[in-house]
Amino acid sequence: MKYLFPLNKLNFNIYKISIKNKIMVLVGLLIISCQTQNVVNKDKKYSKNQFQKNIRDYDIQAVLWQQLAAEHRALSYQAFNLAKLRLDTYLTKKKSTNKPLAIITDIDETIFDNSPFNAKMIKSNTNYTKKNWAAWVKLEKATPIPGSLKFLLYAASKGVEIYYISNRSSNHTKETVSNLKQIGFPITDKKHILLKDSISGKETRRQIVYKTKNVIMLLGDNLSDFSDLFDNKSTIIRNKLVDSLHLKFGNKFIVLPNPMYGDWETKGIYEGRYNLNSYQKDSIRKAKLIAY
Numbered sequence: 001m002k003y004l005f006p007l008n009k010l011n012f013n014i015y016k017i018s019i020k021n022k023i024m025v026l027v028g029l030l031i032i033s034c035q036t037q038n039v040v041n042k043d044k045k046y047s048k049n050q051f052q053k054n055i056r057d058y059d060i061q062a063v064l065w066q067q068l069a070a071e072h073r074a075l076s077y078q079a080f081n082l083a084k085l086r087l088d089t090y091l092t093k094k095k096s097t098n099k100p101l102a103i104i105t106d107i108d109e110t111i112f113d114n115s116p117f118n119a120k121m122i123k124s125n126t127n128y129t130k131k132n133w134a135a136w137v138k139l140e141k142a143t144p145i146p147g148s149l150k151f152l153l154y155a156a157s158k159g160v161e162i163y164y165i166s167n168r169s170s171n172h173t174k175e176t177v178s179n180l181k182q183i184g185f186p187i188t189d190k191k192h193i194l195l196k197d198s199i200s201g202k203e204t205r206r207q208i209v210y211k212t213k214n215v216i217m218l219l220g221d222n223l224s225d226f227s228d229l230f231d232n233k234s235t236i237i238r239n240k241l242v243d244s245l246h247l248k249f250g251n252k253f254i255v256l257p258n259p260m261y262g263d264w265e266t267k268g269i270y271e272g273r274y275n276l277n278s279y280q281k282d283s284i285r286k287a288k289l290i291a292y
């Protein structure tokens with residue numbers, strides 16, 4: 001077997017070092033070792049103490065952007081202006097089917113702004129739980145995403161039915177309908193609001209609408225609001241699918257911006273692993289950054 005450094009040569013060189021030099025080398029190694037240990041200890045301290053004090057800090061910029069950036073408002077108006085343009089174009093076309101026209105819309109971060117819920121999680125240093133989400137939903141304080149109310153009222157005035165397909169739990173139907181009504185969203189009878197029972201995927205609920213309606217447009221902040229093609233896919237596949245379907249966006253699919261959460265994070269960044277702790281998530285986020 002060949003060694004990179006022949007052992008006999010290495011041994012010979014070591015024996016040639018004087019005792020004084022050997023002591024200096026040992027002291028040097030000891031200092032380096034201590035310094036390395038300090039860095040490791042600092043990291044451990046950071047992960048166990050400092051980091052736990054700020055588990056949602058990574059979300060601050062996203063929530064501020066959603067709440068305060070005029071660009072968020074502009075993008076929302078842009079989405080609904082485009083939706084109106086497509087709707088008007090569609091209404092001038094000859095009907096290809098006798099089915100009544102319909103639009104399917106998601107609710108959260110598509111027509112409802114829930115950013116105070118995310119802000120609250122940051123301030124109280126807590127992650128999402130069914131319990132803290134339910135507490136927010138019960139307040140019925142979601143506000144409309146800019147442009148959403150005007151667009152859906154316009155569509156309804158043109159005889160287009162609106163179906164609200166959301167992954168809010170069906171246990172929250174009462175509060176959700178009440179919040180929609182308070183804002184003034186149209187067509188909020190229970191037949192038009194399809195919340196989640198047991199299956200997260202929205203395709204089965206979309207199929208119920210497709211049976212009797214001609215769905216001309218879908219609105220959402222999450223790709224799974226448009227097609228089950230996007231369900232449970234990794235970051236790479238999600239991006240490839242969007243490239244292959246690029247002509248759909250701004251046409252049949254109208255996308256709203258949501259930097260705070262979504263499948264892009266849970267299914268994409270964390271690859272569907274829901275049992276990660278905050279420190280592991282932080283490590284993954286940093287590892288996945290693309291720098292130069």
Ligand SMILES: [Mg+2]
Nearest residue numbers: 106108109221
């Ligand atoms: Mg949503």
